Amino acid sequence: MKTKCKIGVIFGKFYPLHCGHIYLIEKAITQVEVLHVFLGCEQLRDLKLFEASHMPRQPQVSDRFYWLKRTFQNHQNIYIHVLNEEGIAYYPNGWRDWSDRVKAILAKHQVKPTVIFTSEQQDVVEYERFFHCTVKLIDVNRDFINISATQIRDNPYKNWQYLAKAARPFFVTKIALVSKQNQFDEIAQQLANIFNTVYVNNGYSNYFHYDHYGKIPISVTADDYIRIAKLQAQRIDEAALNANRVLFTALDFVTLQQSFQNMFHKEDQTLNELINKYPFDLVINYHDFNSKHSQLSIFEAVLEQVRNQLN
Numbered sequence: 540m541k542t543k544c545k546i547g548v549i550f551g552k553f554y555p556l557h558c559g560h561i562y563l564i565e566k567a568i569t570q571v572e573v574l575h576v577f578l579g580c581e582q583l584r585d586l587k588l589f590e591a592s593h594m595p596r597q598p599q600v601s602d603r604f605y606w607l608k609r610t611f612q613n614h615q616n617i618y619i620h621v622l623n624e625e626g627i628a629y630y631p632n633g634w635r636d637w638s639d640r641v642k643a644i645l646a647k648h649q650v651k652p653t654v655i656f657t658s659e660q661q662d663v664v665e666y667e668r669f670f671h672c673t674v675k676l677i678d679v680n681r682d683f684i685n686i687s688a689t690q691i692r693d694n695p696y697k698n699w700q701y702l703a704k705a706a707r708p709f710f711v712t713k714i715a716l717v718s719k720q721n722q723f724d725e726i727a728q729q730l731a732n733i734f735n736t737v738y739v740n741n742g743y744s745n746y747f748h749y750d751h752y753g754k755i756p757i758s759v760t761a762d763d764y765i766r767i768a769k770l771q772a773q774r775i776d777e778a779a780l781n782a783n784r785v786l787f788t789a790l791d792f793v794t795l796q797q798s799f800q801n802m803f804h805k806e807d808q809t810l811n812e813l814i815n816k817y818p819f820d821l822v823i824n825y826h827d828f829n830s831k832h833s834q835l836s837i838f839e840a841v842l843e844q845v846r847n848q849l850n
């Protein structure tokens with residue numbers, strides 16, 4: 540029978556969370572009864588790391604917290620704490636102040652750690668000195684999962700397979716191919732095939748009918764319209780979980796707000812919230828192509844725009 544060390548602690552920035560971190564945490568939890576994971580944050584440092592990175596947008600503390608929570612949601616004995624490191628000299632120059640801040644959180648939760656897990660050899664002595672407990676090293680050479688958060692920040696798309704599944708939707712490039720009468724449907728599906736990923740079609744198609752002039756008669760109420768928009772957002776969330784770096788959709792929320800205004804002569808607050816929550820990286824409109832374009836030339840022009848976006 541394995542001996543349990545009782546209470547474990549792990550520190551990290553998890554910027555972003557990757558399979559190496561997950562391996563460390565999963566291996567640690569097999570050796571303790573309870574594990575406390577500290578998510579270290581410092582505004583300026585995190586901003587600088589983001590600016591030096593190739594991440595499409597900056598993960599917020601809430602994103603990083605969510606990735607940890609979701610990844611370890613089935614472990615009842617893993618606790619995640621946000622550790623605000625503002626005002627402390629950066630690693631490795633602030634050990635005393637930093638450990639005092641950690642200890643304050645531990646004391647607040649009446650936690651007395653018995654073991655600290657890390658893969659950083661150079662930190663062992665300092666952890667022992669400031670926390671007076673055992674320090675266990677796990678995979679110092681990163682033989683099992685050879686990746687670092689720096690490598691992922693540098694190129695999240697090349698290192699996609701290492702990015703935590705829970706973090707992937709944040710990084711997925713969202714491309715909308717907008718057409719009034721689903722003329723883009725076929726090309727969007729072809730693109731999803733080519734890029735080995737997913738397509739979210741127009742959730743409104745089942746509810747609207749087109750007349751001879753291509754106009755949409757008002758066959759749904761404003762409330763219905765918003766309900767369908769929320770459903771569309773839900774379908775995007777689900778697709779993003781399975782997307783391979785990029786996902787294609789038939790709608791973006793700016794376009795939905797515009798058609799809502801045309802139909803109901805007012806702006807909708809929920810749609811504004813969806814616009815902010817779902818930033819699209821590229822929106823291609825069918826009406827930017829004229830009737831002289833062949834299907835092949837549209838296909839090639841769209842493909843070119845998508846390639847430029849992804850490079």
Ligand SMILES: NC(=O)c1ccc[n+]([C@@H]2O[C@H](COP(=O)([O-])OP(=O)(O)OC[C@H]3O[C@@H](n4cnc5c(N)ncnc54)[C@H](O)[C@@H]3O)[C@@H](O)[C@H]2O)c1
Nearest residue numbers: 551552553559563579629630631632633634657658659686
């Ligand atoms: N101010 C100070 O003096 C001071 C001192 C100590 C710690 N700290 C803070 O502690 C935190 C340390 O975070 P970090 O930079 O180590 O975070 P990190 O997110 O890069 O890594 C978290 C943990 O995962 C381990 N790990 C990373 N890749 C791995 C892989 N492929 N396989 C196995 N394990 C892997 C790391 O060794 C570390 O133990 C920071 O917030 C830092 O500011 C600060």
